[in-house]
Amino acid sequence: MSRPMNMNSFEGKRILALIREGDYAHAGEEEAIERSFRPISKNEDSWLLDVGCGRGGSADYLRRNGWGHVEGIDRDSESIEYARGTYPEIGFHVCDVLDVPRTVARAFDVIYMLNAFYAFDRQREALAELRKVAKPGAQLVIFDYTVGAKAGDTPNPMMPHAIRLSE
Numbered sequence: 001m002s003r004p005m006n007m008n009s010f011e012g013k014r015i016l017a018l019i020r021e022g023d024y025a026h027a028g029e030e031e032a033i034e035r036s037f038r039p040i041s042k043n044e045d046s047w048l049l050d051v052g053c054g055r056g057g058s059a060d061y062l063r064r065n066g067w068g069h070v071e072g073i074d075r076d077s078e079s080i081e082y083a084r085g086t087y088p089e090i091g092f093h094v095c096d097v098l099d100v101p102r103t104v105a106r107a108f109d110v111i112y113m114l115n116a117f118y119a120f121d122r123q124r125e126a127l128a129e130l131r132k133v134a135k136p137g138a139q140l141v142i143f144d145y146t147v148g149a150k151a152g153d154t155p156n157p158m159m160p161h162a163i164r165l166s167e
Contacts, residue, residue, distance in 0.1 A: 032114060033061055036143040042066040046109040049073070049133065051097055052116025056083030059090050068109065073100060098125060101132040108133055112141035 046068030050059040053072025056079075063070045073095040074080050083092045095103040097120060111130050120126045130140075 030061060032143055033058055036112070036114065036141050037062070037067060040067065040110055040139060040141065043068050043109075045069075047071070047106060047135075048110040048112065049100075049104065049108040049130075051100075051111060051113045051130065052119065053083060053092065054079050056087045056090060056092060058114050059083070059092075060087045063087075063090060071104060071106070071108075073097065073103065098122065098129050100129050104133055106133070107135040108138060109135055110139045110141065112143075114143045115145065117142050117144045 042065070044066060048059075048062060048068050048070045050056075050062075050070055050072035053059050053074045054076070056072055059070040059072045062068070071091040071093065072080075072083060073093045074083075075094065075096045077094045080092045080094045083090070093103050111134055117123060117126075134140075
């Protein structure tokens with residue numbers, strides 16, 4: 001019996017990017033980025049951290065469209081290798097979210113996750129670690145999968161840590 005493909009793997013991200021016609025593994029592609037960043041002022045001097053950056057398409061979109069300088073982290077080394085080769089203007093790091101303070105060398109004005117938070121086993125700890133690389137007054141953007149607020153709502157097995165609206 002074969003195992004289902006992990007869409008967070010390099011191959012899974014590649015397939016999602018093909019389907020979405022860009023280097024995006026997250027749902028909604030550019031529309032999701034625009035909607036998520038509507039409250040964030042564009043500022044070429046800002047520093048943004050893309051947590052779970054995958055193939056780097058979102059980081060590049062934000063950089064090209066004036067939100068500021070971007071760095072990205074992802075635990076998948078193949079995705080980071082691809083992103084580094086495709087978007088050399090952006091700093092990409094192989095890094096688990098829990099290791100971010102020991103990996104990135106700066107503080108950020110904006111920290112964002114586009115369909116990445118659901119994949120973290122230790123979400124509260126991840127947020128605490130990200131806080132360590134946030135500038136005072138930094139903004140946090142999370143665009144992610146959710147589970148309804150009704151009692152008994154269960155997450156999709158492919159998204160075991162979807163945000164519970166009741167929490």
